[in-house]
Amino acid sequence: MSATMLGPHADFIVASYAAALIVMLLVIAWVWFDHRRQTRILADLERRGITRRSLRPDQP
Amino acid sequence: MPLINFANPSRFLAFVHRVLPWLAAATVIAFAVGLTQAFHAPDDYQQGATVKIMYLHVPAAWLSMFVWGLMSVSALGTLVWRHPLADVAAKSAAPIGAAFTLVCLITGALWGRPMWGTYWVWDARLTSVFVLFLMYLGVIALYFTAEEPSRAARLAAILTLVGAVNLPIIKFSVDWWNTLHQPASVIRMGAPTIDPSLLKPLLMMAVASMLLFATLHLAAMRNEILRRRVRTLRLMQASEARA
Numbered sequence: 001m002s003a004t005m006l007g008p009h010a011d012f013i014v015a016s017y018a019a020a021l022i023v024m025l026l027v028i029a030w031v032w033f034d035h036r037r038q039t040r041i042l043a044d045l046e047r048r049g050i051t052r053r054s055l056r057p058d059q060p
Numbered sequence: 061m062p063l064i065n066f067a068n069p070s071r072f073l074a075f076v077h078r079v080l081p082w083l084a085a086a087t088v089i090a091f092a093v094g095l096t097q098a099f100h101a102p103d104d105y106q107q108g109a110t111v112k113i114m115y116l117h118v119p120a121a122w123l124s125m126f127v128w129g130l131m132s133v134s135a136l137g138t139l140v141w142r143h144p145l146a147d148v149a150a151k152s153a154a155p156i157g158a159a160f161t162l163v164c165l166i167t168g169a170l171w172g173r174p175m176w177g178t179y180w181v182w183d184a185r186l187t188s189v190f191v192l193f194l195m196y197l198g199v200i201a202l203y204f205t206a207e208e209p210s211r212a213a214r215l216a217a218i219l220t221l222v223g224a225v226n227l228p229i230i231k232f233s234v235d236w237w238n239t240l241h242q243p244a245s246v247i248r249m250g251a252p253t254i255d256p257s258l259l260k261p262l263l264m265m266a267v268a269s270m271l272l273f274a275t276l277h278l279a280a281m282r283n284e285i286l287r288r289r290v291r292t293l294r295l296m297q298a299s300e301a302r303a
Contacts (some may be wrong), residue, residue: 038286
């Protein structure tokens, strides 16, 4: 759909959709990178032998 | 599956792992359908094509209030039932709710300029939604500033419950006061006043936004559980190093 089909206020319509897209992409990126970060830290801790007691082989 | 099963974070993580890809796929499909319907819907007889902003603005406004309502239920879960995931749910929902409120404010301003001749007025509806946005930021700031997580959880829960008073104010502000903002046209006593050709895409976009929230919220809850595991392991590491 071209901007001319959106009438005389096309700028406002396009700006609204662009703003909503940017805000939601920022939230998605935050969730994505936060997951990668927490997973990496946990893997690093486990590699160094620091795990939850329930996961340790010496636990009954 | 009974809700109590999700009190176990490991079980909840397994559930999220199973559900998240399907939820994400459903979100993409719902937005594809909703946006297609929105851009094929007729223009409004008064507002012209600017009515297309409604398909973003109204679902964002609904979500901004729904998320605070969800956080209020979670706050009760933290203070009354002490459910282990209640605070995780509230803390994870706050930034997402703030994002939906920000979208509501931005798109409202961009819709208001061509229709009202101004981006902003301090009328009851706009001001109460702005207050909601500030309350979201307040809750997020509280989680960052309180050092002890359980203390942060209690303080945030109290602030959330106090802030819930704002929800009926937002909803009924257009009835209680003279506002530039129009009265409710969908969620109201009696049938919606909006034409079905505009209502159908609006409801589809609302479903898509709800699915987006559910996807982001479950993913953010998973991250918060992992963050708490990291914190516990680091505390264990520090105490073992001292011993």
